[in-house]
Amino acid sequence: MSQPTTPGGGQWGELKHPRANNSQALAILGKIVRYVLLIGLAILFLFPFYIIVRNSLMTQPEITAFDAWQWWPESPQWGNYRNVFEDDAISMATGLRVSALLAIVNLVMQTIFASMAGYALARIPFRGRDIIFFLILLTLMIPGAVTFVPTYVVVSELGGINTLWGIVVPGLFNAFATFLFRQFYLDFPTEIEEAGRLDGNSYFGVYWKLLLPNSLGIMAALGILSFISSWNAFLWPVIVGQSESTRTVQVVLSSYLTAQTIDLTRLFAGAAIGAIPLIIVFLVLQRYIVQGVRMSGIKG
Amino acid sequence: MSASTTDQYQTVKVPWYRRTQAEASLAFILFVAPMIIGLTIFTFIPIVWGALISFSEARNTVSIGDWVGFDNYSAVLGNPEFRQSLRTILVFAVFIVPITFFLSLVLAMLVNSAGFGSAFFRSVFFIPTAISYVIASIVWKMGIFSGSAYGFANMVWYWLDENAPVVAWIGETDPPYYWLVLVTVRLWLQVGFYMILFIAALQEIDQTLYEAAQVDGARLGWHTFWTITFPLLRNTSIAVLMLNFIAAFQAFDEFINILGGVGSVGNISLARPPLVYLYQIAIQQQDYGRGSAGALILTAIIVAVTLIQGRLFGFGSKS
Numbered sequence: 217m218s219q220p221t222t223p224g225g226g227q228w229g230e231l232k233h234p235r236a237n238n239s240q241a242l243a244i245l246g247k248i249v250r251y252v253l254l255i256g257l258a259i260l261f262l263f264p265f266y267i268i269v270r271n272s273l274m275t276q277p278e279i280t281a282f283d284a285w286q287w288w289p290e291s292p293q294w295g296n297y298r299n300v301f302e303d304d305a306i307s308m309a310t311g312l313r314v315s316a317l318l319a320i321v322n323l324v325m326q327t328i329f330a331s332m333a334g335y336a337l338a339r340i341p342f343r344g345r346d347i348i349f350f351l352i353l354l355t356l357m358i359p360g361a362v363t364f365v366p367t368y369v370v371v372s373e374l375g376g377i378n379t380l381w382g383i384v385v386p387g388l389f390n391a392f393a394t395f396l397f398r399q400f401y402l403d404f405p406t407e408i409e410e411a412g413r414l415d416g417n418s419y420f421g422v423y424w425k426l427l428l429p430n431s432l433g434i435m436a437a438l439g440i441l442s443f444i445s446s447w448n449a450f451l452w453p454v455i456v457g458q459s460e461s462t463r464t465v466q467v468v469l470s471s472y473l474t475a476q477t478i479d480l481t482r483l484f485a486g487a488a489i490g491a492i493p494l495i496i497v498f499l500v501l502q503r504y505i506v507q508g509v510r511m512s513g514i515k516g
Numbered sequence: 517m518s519a520s521t522t523d524q525y526q527t528v529k530v531p532w533y534r535r536t537q538a539e540a541s542l543a544f545i546l547f548v549a550p551m552i553i554g555l556t557i558f559t560f561i562p563i564v565w566g567a568l569i570s571f572s573e574a575r576n577t578v579s580i581g582d583w584v585g586f587d588n589y590s591a592v593l594g595n596p597e598f599r600q601s602l603r604t605i606l607v608f609a610v611f612i613v614p615i616t617f618f619l620s621l622v623l624a625m626l627v628n629s630a631g632f633g634s635a636f637f638r639s640v641f642f643i644p645t646a647i648s649y650v651i652a653s654i655v656w657k658m659g660i661f662s663g664s665a666y667g668f669a670n671m672v673w674y675w676l677d678e679n680a681p682v683v684a685w686i687g688e689t690d691p692p693y694y695w696l697v698l699v700t701v702r703l704w705l706q707v708g709f710y711m712i713l714f715i716a717a718l719q720e721i722d723q724t725l726y727e728a729a730q731v732d733g734a735r736l737g738w739h740t741f742w743t744i745t746f747p748l749l750r751n752t753s754i755a756v757l758m759l760n761f762i763a764a765f766q767a768f769d770e771f772i773n774i775l776g777g778v779g780s781v782g783n784i785s786l787a788r789p790p791l792v793y794l795y796q797i798a799i800q801q802q803d804y805g806r807g808s809a810g811a812l813i814l815t816a817i818i819v820a821v822t823l824i825q826g827r828l829f830g831f832g833s834k835s
Contacts, residue, residue: 502642
C-alpha cells in the first residue's frame with residue numbers, strides 16, 4: 217500500500233515488527249508477480265483450444281499461409297463442420313455413435329460392477345473374501361496398457377475383433393474402482409445398514425435402497441472419469457475396431473491425421489467436434505471430476 | 517467386524533432364509549460375480565495365455581502348443597529396435613516426469629494462493645485433461661509445430677527473424693526439435709491432473725503451522741516451503757511421481773499420431789516407445805509369441821520399478 221515514512225520503521229508502541237511495512241510491500245509485489253504468472257500461463261494453456269477453433273473456421277490456404285498469420289478468419293467457414301459429416305468413407309457420424317455408446321456403457325456398467333463388488337468385499341461375510349480381494353488387488357499391479365497384446369489374443373479367440381462388444385466389454389472391469397468403493401463402504405455407518413436389515417431387507421435390498429442412494433457422489437466422480445477416459449481412449453479401439461462400423465471418434469480423427477493427403481479444414485473441424493462433448497461434460501461436472509481425480513491420487 | 521453384525525441379526529425376528537450363512541454366501545457370490553468373471557476373462561486368462569503363447573511359435577495364430585522355449589524372449593531382447601525403444605522411453609521419462617512434477621507443483625501453489633480468480637485458473641489448467649491425445653496431437657502436429665512452412669511456431673520464428681529458415685519440427689527425416697513437440701503435448705494434457713492432486717494436499721496442510729513459524733520469526737516463502745510445505749507433500753509427491761512414471765512408460769497415442777501413423781510408418785523410428793514396438797510386431801506383423809514375450813518383459817520392468825520405488829520411499833508407512 218503506502219511506502220513507510222521511515223524506512224524499516226514502525227512507530228514505538230504500535231507493536232509492529234520492524235520489517236512489517238517492508239514485507240507488506242513485498243507481499244503486494246508478490247501478489248502482482250503471481251497474477252502476471254497465472255494470466256500468462258492461462259493464455260498458454262488456452263492457446264491450443266484457440267488454434268482448434270481458429271483453424272476449424274478457416275480455409276486451407278488461410279491455415280497454411282506462412283508470412284501472413286491471421287488471428288481470426290476473415291469469413292468463418294462454418295461449412296467445415298458440415299463437411300466433416302459428408303465424408304462417407306470415414307464416417308464421423310458413426311464415430312460419434314460408437315464413442316457415445318462406449319463412454320455411456322462405461323459410465324454405467326463400470327461403476328455398477330465396481331460398487332457391487334466393493335460392497336460385497338466390505339460388508340458381506342464370506343469365507344473366501346480375503347482371497348478374492350487379494351486377487352483383485354493383484355491386477356492393480358499390472359499396467360493396463362501393456363497387457364493389450366494378450367488381451368487382444370483372447371478377445372480375437374472369442375470373435376471380438378471389429379465388433380462393438382470387443383471394444384466395450386473388456387474395459388468394464390475396474391479393479392481400482394472396486395478398491396475405492398470397498399474403502400467407501402467400509403466407512404459407511406453400520407447403523408444405517410443394520411436398520412435396513414432389521415426392516416427385513418435382503419443384502420440386495422440394503423444395497424439398492426440404502427447404500428446406492430448414499431454413494432451417488434463417489435459413483436458420479438468415478439463414472440465421469442471412466443466416461444472421459446473411454447471417450448478419449450485410442451490404443452484399444454484402434455486395434456480392435458478398425459472396420460467402418462466400429463471406429464470411435466479418436467480412430468476416425470487419427471485416420472484423418474495420417475491420411476495420404478491431409479484435409480486440414482476437416483481435420484480441425486473434426487477435432488472440435490470430438491472435443492466439444494467432453495468440454496461440456498467437463499465444465500458442467502467439474503466438481504465431481506476433481507473429486508474423482510483426488511480419489512485416484514491414492515493409487516500411487 | 518461384519519461377523520459380529522450378522523450375529524446380532526440372529527437375535528431379532530428375521531425370516532429363516534434371511535438368517536443363514538447361505539444367504540450371505542449367495543449374496544456375496546452374486547455381487548462379486550460380474551467383476552470376477554470379467555477380470556478372469558479379460559485379465560487373468562490373457563495373462564496366463566500370454567505367458568504360454570510367449571513360449572510358443574505363434575505367427576498369424578493365437579494357438580498355444582508349438583513350444584519354442586525362450587526363443588521369443590531372446591529374439592525380443594536381442595532386437596535392436598526393442599532395446600532402442602526401452603532407451604527411448606527412459607529418456608522420455610527422464611524429461612517428462614521431473615518437468616511435470618515441478619510444473620504441476622508450481623501451478624498448484626499459484627492457484628492455491630491466488631484468492632480471487634483461483635477457481636477460474638484451476639479450471640483453465642485442468643481442462644486439457646478432458647482432451648484426448650489424438651486431438652492434442654492434431655493441434656501440435658498440424659496447428660502449432662508443423663513440419664512445413666506454416667503453423668504457429670514457424671510463424672513466431674518468422675516474426676523474430678524474417679530470413680530464418682523454416683524449422684521442420686516433426687516433418688523431415690531428421691527434425692531437430694521433435695522432443696520438444698512430444699514433451700510439451702504430454703505436459704499440456706497431464707499437468708492439470710497432477711496439479712489437482714497437489715492442490716488437495718496443500719489444502720490439507722494445517723495453516724497454524726505457518727502462523728507458528730511466523731511467530732518464530734520465519735518469513736513466508738522459500739524457507740517455509742522447504743521446512744513445512746514440501747515435507748508435508750511427501751506422500752502426494754511420491755504418488756505423482758509413480759503415476760506419472762507408469763503413464764510415461766505406457767506412452768503410445770501421441771507418438772504414433774505425431775511421428776507415425778496407424779497405417780503408415782512415418783517418422784516413428786525417431787522415437788519408438790515400447791508400446792508402439794509391441795503394436796507393430798503383435799498387431800501389424802501378427803507375431804503373437806514375440807508380442808506377448810515383449811509385453812511380459814515390459815510388465816516385469818514396470819512392476820519392478822514400482823516395487824523398488826515403493827521400497828525406497830517406504831511407501832505405505834504413512835507417518
